[in-house]
Amino acid sequence: MRVAMIVEYHGKGYSGFQYQENAPTVQQQIEKAIQSLTGQPVRIKAAGRTDAGVHALGQVVAFDTGSNYPPDTFLNALNARLPQDIAVREVYRVRPDFDPRRDAIIRLYRYTLLVSKVRSPLWRHNSHQVRPPMSLDTMRKAASLMTGTHDFANFGGPLEIPEASTVRRIYGIDLRPDEAFIQVEIEGNAFLPRQVRRMVGALVDVGSGRLKLEDIRKQILRAEDAPVARSLPPQGLCLVSVKYADFPPRYEE
Incomplete structure (x- = not known):
């Protein structure tokens, strides 16, 4: 199942959105929260790779999961696991070929x-x-x-x-x-x-x-x-x- 989410975050404490080996990023925090919920490692895709210090009100991300949690469960459970400067605003089940970057x-x-x-x-x-x-x-x-x-x-x-x-x-x-x-x-x-x-x-x-x-x-x-x-x-x-x-x-x- 592919899940899409609209995410808001304050970029001050992060070295950008995209994953980096030795620096904190928004992507790392979201993937960590998803894995904590589902028990499965995950790699998310995003509509935009914002730089260090840049914020977002409507970043769109998507990922594949074997979990069948309904959107409301993802929304509430991920927000309970994420730091205060990142929040999931909306969650949807989407078609398997949805790509938040290429389809934008x-x-x-x-x-x-x-x-x-x-x-x-x-x-x-x-x-x-x-x-x-x-x-x-x-x-x-x-x-x-x-x-x-x-x-x-x-x-x-x-x-x-x-x-x-x-x-x-x-x-x-x-x-x-x-x-x-x-x-x-x-x-x-x-x-x-x-x-x-x-x-x-x-x-x-x-x-x-x-x-x-x-x-x-x-x-x-x-x-x-x-x-x-x-x-x-x-x-x-x-x-x-x-x-x-x-x-x-x-x-x-």
């Missing part, structure tokens, strides 16, 4: 900017501080340049397969001011390593006047004189949701 069609990330001259101890692990003033209008113009299908090589980190395509489709970028914050939501079919953090870094640099709109055009066109897109810290980033053509995939006994 849209991923939504949110980056939280604190626009303030003074740091916030309360928000230090969930946002990145930038100093005012920030031109929201100019940031939105830059965001419109990034929307669509482009080669985002200048915004991505190293790839597992160096020759893999760096073309991605961005469906929309929404900048929403909220008191002292700017929430930057980016929706795309898939993302390169660190792409979202570098895209938001470019938006911040445009909003502060450090970069011009022409610099963003050069970055997207991969011009030789394009400025380097800097990556913002991980703590402001959150994987909000993952969308599928059919979710939960229909399960038939």
Whole structure:
């Protein structure tokens, strides 16, 4: 039986989602909880491999199990076994070929900017501080340049397969001011390593006047004189949701 779950976690205490031999990860904690419940070793698949310090509201994971526990039992029993910074929000039985990564069609990330001259101890692990003033209008113009299908090589980190395509489709970028914050939501079919953090870094640099709109055009066109897109810290980033053509995939006994 294949089980899919929607998982929320705070990334501060982890070296990313994906399993690592000598570092704590979200994947390790979830697999440990599942094995404790079922008595069977397990390896889960995830929709996104979030970096160290990155959070998630709607990470989607899936795994195979010989246990016949109903979804509610998995939900309650796993949450009783998981640490307080990880929670299973929903559990479904899904079709055997469901793949949370390959079947995903849209991923939504949110980056939280604190626009303030003074740091916030309360928000230090969930946002990145930038100093005012920030031109929201100019940031939105830059965001419109990034929307669509482009080669985002200048915004991505190293790839597992160096020759893999760096073309991605961005469906929309929404900048929403909220008191002292700017929430930057980016929706795309898939993302390169660190792409979202570098895209938001470019938006911040445009909003502060450090970069011009022409610099963003050069970055997207991969011009030789394009400025380097800097990556913002991980703590402001959150994987909000993952969308599928059919979710939960229909399960038939």
